[in-house]
Amino acid sequence: xxxxxxxxxxxxxxxxxxxxxxxxxxxxxxxxxxxxxxxxxxxxxxxxxxxxxxxxxxxxxxxxxxxxxxxxxxxxxxxxxxxxxxxxxxxxxxxxxxxxxxxxxxxxxxxxxxxxxxxxxxxxxxxxxxxxxxxxxxxxxxxxxxxxxxxxxxxxxxxxxxxxxxxxxxxxxxxxxxxxxxxxxxxxxxxxxxxxxxxxxxxxxxxxxxxxxxxxxxxxxxxxxxxxxxxxxxxxxxxxxxxxxxxxxxxxxxxxxxxxxxxxxxxxxxxxxxxxxxxxxxxxxxxxxxxxxxxxxxxxxxxxxxxxxxxxxxxxxxxxxxxxxxxxxxxxxxxxxxxxxxxxxxxxxxxxxxxxxxxxxxxxxxxxxxxxxxxxxxxxxxxxxxxxxxxxxxxx
Amino acid sequence: xxxxxxxxxxxxxxxxxxxxxxxxxxxxxxxxxxxxxxxxxxxxxxxxxxxxxxxxxxxxxxxxxxxxxxxxxxxxxxxxxxxxxxxxxxxxxxxxxxxxxxxxxxxxxxxxxxxxxxxxxxxxxxxxxxxxxxxxxxxxxxxxxxxxxxxxxxxxxxxxxxxxxxxxxxxxxxxxxxxxxxxxxxxxxxxxxxxxxxxxxxxxxxxxxxxxxxxxxxxxxxxxxxxxxxxxxxxxxxxxxxxxxxxxxxxxxxxxxxxxxxxxxxxxxxxxxxxxxxxxxxxxxxxxxxxxxxxxxxxxxxxxxxxxxxxxxxxxxxxxxxxxxxxxxxxxxxxxxxxxxxxxxxxxxxxxxxxxxxxxxxxxxxxx
Numbered sequence: 170x171x172x173x174x175x176x177x178x179x180x181x182x183x184x185x186x187x188x189x190x191x192x193x194x195x196x197x198x199x200x201x202x203x204x205x206x207x208x209x210x211x212x213x214x215x216x217x218x219x220x221x222x223x224x225x226x227x228x229x230x231x232x233x234x235x236x237x238x239x240x241x242x243x244x245x246x247x248x249x250x251x252x253x254x255x256x257x258x259x260x261x262x263x264x265x266x267x268x269x270x271x272x273x274x275x276x277x278x279x280x281x282x283x284x285x286x287x288x289x290x291x292x293x294x295x296x297x298x299x300x301x302x303x304x305x306x307x308x309x310x311x312x313x314x315x316x317x318x319x320x321x322x323x324x325x326x327x328x329x330x331x332x333x334x335x336x337x338x339x340x341x342x343x344x345x346x347x348x349x350x351x352x353x354x355x356x357x358x359x360x361x362x363x364x365x366x367x368x369x370x371x372x373x374x375x376x377x378x379x380x381x382x383x384x385x386x387x388x389x390x391x392x393x394x395x396x397x398x399x400x401x402x403x404x405x406x407x408x409x410x411x412x413x414x415x416x417x418x419x420x421x422x423x424x425x426x427x428x429x430x431x432x433x434x435x436x437x438x439x440x441x442x443x444x445x446x447x448x449x450x451x452x453x454x455x456x457x458x459x460x461x462x463x464x465x466x467x468x469x470x471x472x473x474x475x476x477x478x479x480x481x482x483x484x485x486x487x488x489x490x491x492x493x494x495x496x497x498x499x500x501x502x503x504x505x506x507x508x509x510x511x512x513x514x515x516x517x518x519x520x521x522x523x524x525x526x527x528x529x530x531x532x533x534x535x536x537x538x539x540x541x542x543x544x545x546x547x548x549x550x551x552x553x554x555x556x557x558x559x560x561x562x563x564x565x
Numbered sequence: 566x567x568x569x570x571x572x573x574x575x576x577x578x579x580x581x582x583x584x585x586x587x588x589x590x591x592x593x594x595x596x597x598x599x600x601x602x603x604x605x606x607x608x609x610x611x612x613x614x615x616x617x618x619x620x621x622x623x624x625x626x627x628x629x630x631x632x633x634x635x636x637x638x639x640x641x642x643x644x645x646x647x648x649x650x651x652x653x654x655x656x657x658x659x660x661x662x663x664x665x666x667x668x669x670x671x672x673x674x675x676x677x678x679x680x681x682x683x684x685x686x687x688x689x690x691x692x693x694x695x696x697x698x699x700x701x702x703x704x705x706x707x708x709x710x711x712x713x714x715x716x717x718x719x720x721x722x723x724x725x726x727x728x729x730x731x732x733x734x735x736x737x738x739x740x741x742x743x744x745x746x747x748x749x750x751x752x753x754x755x756x757x758x759x760x761x762x763x764x765x766x767x768x769x770x771x772x773x774x775x776x777x778x779x780x781x782x783x784x785x786x787x788x789x790x791x792x793x794x795x796x797x798x799x800x801x802x803x804x805x806x807x808x809x810x811x812x813x814x815x816x817x818x819x820x821x822x823x824x825x826x827x828x829x830x831x832x833x834x835x836x837x838x839x840x841x842x843x844x845x846x847x848x849x850x851x852x853x854x855x856x857x858x859x860x861x862x863x864x865x866x867x868x869x870x871x872x873x874x875x876x877x878x879x880x881x882x883x884x885x886x887x888x889x890x891x892x893x894x895x896x897x898x899x900x901x902x903x904x905x906x907x908x909x910x911x912x913x914x915x916x917x918x919x920x921x922x923x924x925x926x927x928x929x930x931x932x933x
């Protein structure tokens with residue numbers, strides 16, 4: 170008992186306690202570890218300073234204001250060869266984000282479809298999807314990226330490019346798509362689109378409330394898409410078609426007009442989406458299989474239709490299992506997009522590599538990459554954690 | 566007691582099920598043609614198969630060229646396999662001297678018993694086997710690099726599929742102890758150790774492997790004293806090991822979390838120290854549960870070893886690229902070389918993943 174203990178024992182401290190007492194030992198151990206780490210870091214820093222001095226390399230982040238003097242063919246913001254290194258790196262970062270977002274979008278769709286088809290009763294389709302998943306999953310993604318790139322580069326030259334309906338042209342320089350032209354009034358079409366989304370969200374909430382009170386449901390999955398499609402279209406025609414398309418035109422040696430997507434981007438996007446989709450389909454399959462058969466039988470016993478059973482009973486429960494591994498797949502896709510450097514898609518690593526070679530600021534450039542990816546990873550996982558919390562069952 | 570008469574309902578012979586629900590017809594009815602959606606899916610799959618399989622067979626086999634000394638001799642529409650007989654060794658061994666291929670082969674053959682003694686308990690000579698497993702890494706290094714009695718071979722000669730195997734296997738083996746320490750560190754009660762482990766793990770998992778490989782090639786040399794130089798392959802292997810150890814730590818942490826608290830308390834009650842209870846009670850159980858996860862990490866890491874081509878090493882994918890740009894073969898072997906490289910990875914990764922699923926099922930029943 171603590172109160173019976175002689176107070177003099179408590180105060181006395183013997184040197185052996187440093188080793189025998191767990192708390193003291195822990196403190197000493199941590200202290201030594203931190204000390205060792207500090208010595209290691211100091212050693213590395215002093216070596217680095219010395220090495221940089223002997224190699225005559227400059228250091229510091231001031232290089233980001235120097236002129237980059239190289240071109241970037243895919244840019245979301247204003248950039249030319251007279252822009253700064255800093256701007257070049259931002260362009261690269263945006264390119265990474267673009268391919269990651271489009272990749273996540275495509276891989277989710279393909280992955281969910283493949284996962285559901287894999288569980289189909291149809292023998293042929295489930296086996297076919299199985300072959301796709303197993304083959305893609307077990308082959309390195311870098312090989313797939315380079316493979317798609319080589320295929321796209323083997324397309325015919327620009328002068329004999331393949332055309333789809335005379336508006337999309339495929340050649341070894343990439344895919345040329347019609348580009349939209351915004352005239353006066355196109356703002357209202359966009360506004361109508363946003364209003365339609367907001368309206369359908371409001372209707373959805375109202376219909377849920379009504380269902381709770383009266384038990385009646387609205388066919389919201391018909392109303393919402395109809396609203397989102399038709400409202401902007403009606404406004405579009407009312408204002409006299411303010412958004413037009415400039416289709417590319419084939420001249421003798423070149424294609425003019427339109428909007429060009431580079432083969433590097435298409436290869437990277439295709440490979441990342443199909444590769445990640447194979448993993449996502451396995452996650453979806455595992456998630457759906459994890460919902461016990463009793464749930465499906467209960468829904469049937471209550472007289473629910475098949476699609477309602479899937480939407481309201483199976484998927485909500487499966488999603489709780491699906492979301493955490495899905496998050497890590499999204500993160501993997503984002504990190505795998507750095508393999509762009511192998512085919513020269515100008516993402517942050519590829520541009521950073523050029524900057525690194527031109528400016529010689531190795532430490533600084535690589536620290537920028539790492540910070541960029543760490544931020545993306547933390548942001549994605551924060552968002553997915555929030556979403557996961559939202560859909561989780563609230564238990565008593 | 567008398568047995569009740571089971572034949573009260575008349576005939577004791579039950580009628581056979583309807584002919585269209587059993588046998589091949591029944592199988593087809595329920596698996597291929599059950600309902601309009603199902604029939605549609607079957608038709609679509611048949612169409613896809615018809616679209617893919619005959620041209621693929623034509624290309625790979627029926628229309629292919631199998632002999633010749635250069636791409637110019639491949640004149641048919643199909644694939645050009647003429648390079649296989651001379652170049653396959655480069656795909657497998659890179660620039661390793663041909664008269665020393667046996668050293669690589671022996672190292673790979675010896676790997677199997679070395680792994681088996683780590684993975685399974687009930688094998689004959691398990692005591693000697695464990696010692697063999699422990700000495701295997703040194704033996705393999707000696708065989709591959711040479712030294713006492715064997716001709717020395719520098720690591721820049723390593724290449725092809727062998728480079729993938731060396732980088733992948735050494736990465737996973739070396740990362741296991743580091744991963745265990747990191748996992749224990751992450752669950753430690755000592756704040757400094759916990760924070761250091763968590764930040765290391767999250768940092769490594771947050772950045773792509775390629776940035777770490779850039780560090781290996783460009784920066785690591787800056788960190789070392791000026792007169793010390795490290796072999797390129799060693800630098801790459803250090804980074805691959807650090808990368809794998811962060812993922813390994815998370816897998817093992819999962820295993821540690823699955824061990825019930827009673828086991829930890831039991832260790833304490835027996836008067837075991839922290840390290841004793843970890844070594845004798847917790848880790849044997851936790852590692853056993855983590856084996857499927859460790860295997861999956863290995864598959865991922867093994868596929869990631871192809872990234873070394875970005876920093877200028879020639880693994881199997883690198884060899885494929887070399888052949889594709891070779892003037893003798895240019896433009897003729899693009900898809901063929903990719904296919905061969907892909908098949909090598911597929912065979913290794915697919916069989917390991919099947920094994921891991923099998924293992925998962927076997928381990929699962931233990932806990933029921």
